[in-house]
Amino acid sequence: MSLKISHVEENTELLGPFKRFVIWVWGCCFDCEGCVAQNTRHGAYAEIEVEDLAKKILQSDCEGVTISGGEPFLQAQELFRLIEIIKQEKNIGVIIYSGFTLNEIKNNPDILNLLSVADILIDGRYEKNLDDGRAYIGSSNQVIHYLTDRYKVIGPKFYDKNKKRKAEIKFTSSQAVLIGVPSKEVFKVWQSVKEKTGGTQNAF
Ligand code: SF4
Numbered sequence: 001m002s003l004k005i006s007h008v009e010e011n012t013e014l015l016g017p018f019k020r021f022v023i024w025v026w027g028c029c030f031d032c033e034g035c036v037a038q039n040t041r042h043g044a045y046a047e048i049e050v051e052d053l054a055k056k057i058l059q060s061d062c063e064g065v066t067i068s069g070g071e072p073f074l075q076a077q078e079l080f081r082l083i084e085i086i087k088q089e090k091n092i093g094v095i096i097y098s099g100f101t102l103n104e105i106k107n108n109p110d111i112l113n114l115l116s117v118a119d120i121l122i123d124g125r126y127e128k129n130l131d132d133g134r135a136y137i138g139s140s141n142q143v144i145h146y147l148t149d150r151y152k153v154i155g156p157k158f159y160d161k162n163k164k165r166k167a168e169i170k171f172t173s174s175q176a177v178l179i180g181v182p183s184k185e186v187f188k189v190w191q192s193v194k195e196k197t198g199g200t201q202n203a204f
Contacts, residue, residue, distance in 0.1 A: 002047045003078045006040040006070060007177055010060045014166055014180035015136070016095045016120070017151060017158045018063035022179070023053070025070040025079070030099040034128035036138075036178070036187060040070035050078055054085040057092070064093030064119070071099050076111035083117040093150050095120040102145050119150040135163040136181055169193055 004026040011019045024037070026045035035041070057065060065083075072079055086092055096118045098105070105115050105123075115121065122137060122144050130139035136159055137144070144159055146152050167180030169190055176197050178190045 001050045001078055001081055003050055003053060003075055003082065004045045004047055005053075006037075006043065006045055008053070008056075009170075009177070009179055010056075011062060012179055014168065015066040015068065015097075016064070016093075017154045018093075019061065020064055020066045020095070021057045021060050021062040022066045022068065024068050025072050025075055027074050028069055028071040028099065029074060030071065030125050032099070032126040032128070034131070035126055036182060036190075037068075037070065040068075050082045051085065054082055057082075057086055058089055062092070064095065066095040066097070068097040072096050073098055073100055073105060073108075073111045073114060076114040080113045080117060083114075087117070093120075094118045095122070095151075097122045099123075099125045102143070115147070119146070119148045120155065121145045121147060133165060133183060134161055135159070135165045138181060 006024040006026040008024070009022045012022055013019060015022050024040050026040055028041045067079060083094055094117055096114070098121060101123045102121055105111055122142055124142040126138040127141050128139070130141050132140045134140065144155065146155055165181055165183040165186070167178060167182040167186045169186070170177045170179060176193050182190060
């Protein structure tokens with residue numbers, strides 16, 4: 001069983017509490033105006049065996065994983081299996097960003113199993129007109145759902161509405177990667193980086 005991914009990043013604190021292993025899955029069924037993750041929809045992807053990715057995550061010292069994209073629930077079975085393998089060895093936390101709303105997921109029995117292993121779901125399409133600059137969230141229609149108690153204490157402080165957005169552009173030998181939910185200023189810089197470097201990978 002393999003997963004189509006756009007990028008992975010170890011040990012980032014930009015997409016959830018504590019150090020996280022972030023997976024940007026490839027492919028999305030939505031087409032939100034102003035989507036900052038264009039390359040996870042139209043760019044290159046890699047296919048990785050679920051067991052191999054699980055090993056990599058278990059070797060990291062991350063508290064948990066954040067799954068973004070792209071649309072994670074398009075690969076719900078693969079991601080469910082990934083989390084299932086990891087949880088046999090380590091009690092990790094799971095945060096998922098999805099364009100589907102919680103209700104849409106609850107009404108689709110084919111993808112419910114992935115929801116069952118998530119501690120937090122941040123849901124809903126990105127609405128450019130509702131982008132109020134809140135940290136960790138693309139637009140104000142998106143809701144942070146605490147599905148378990150795991151982050152219920154730290155969560156409200158971590159996702160404080162008054163925090164400013166933090167994101168970083170990371171350069172590797174072959175690509176530039178945007179990590180985190182960018183402010184308008186960072187997004188402008190990112191767009192010019194993409195124009196100059198071409199073929200870069202972006203991430204949300
Ligand atoms: S759901 Fe996310 S990845 Fe998909 S189009 Fe909307 S913003 Fe982009």
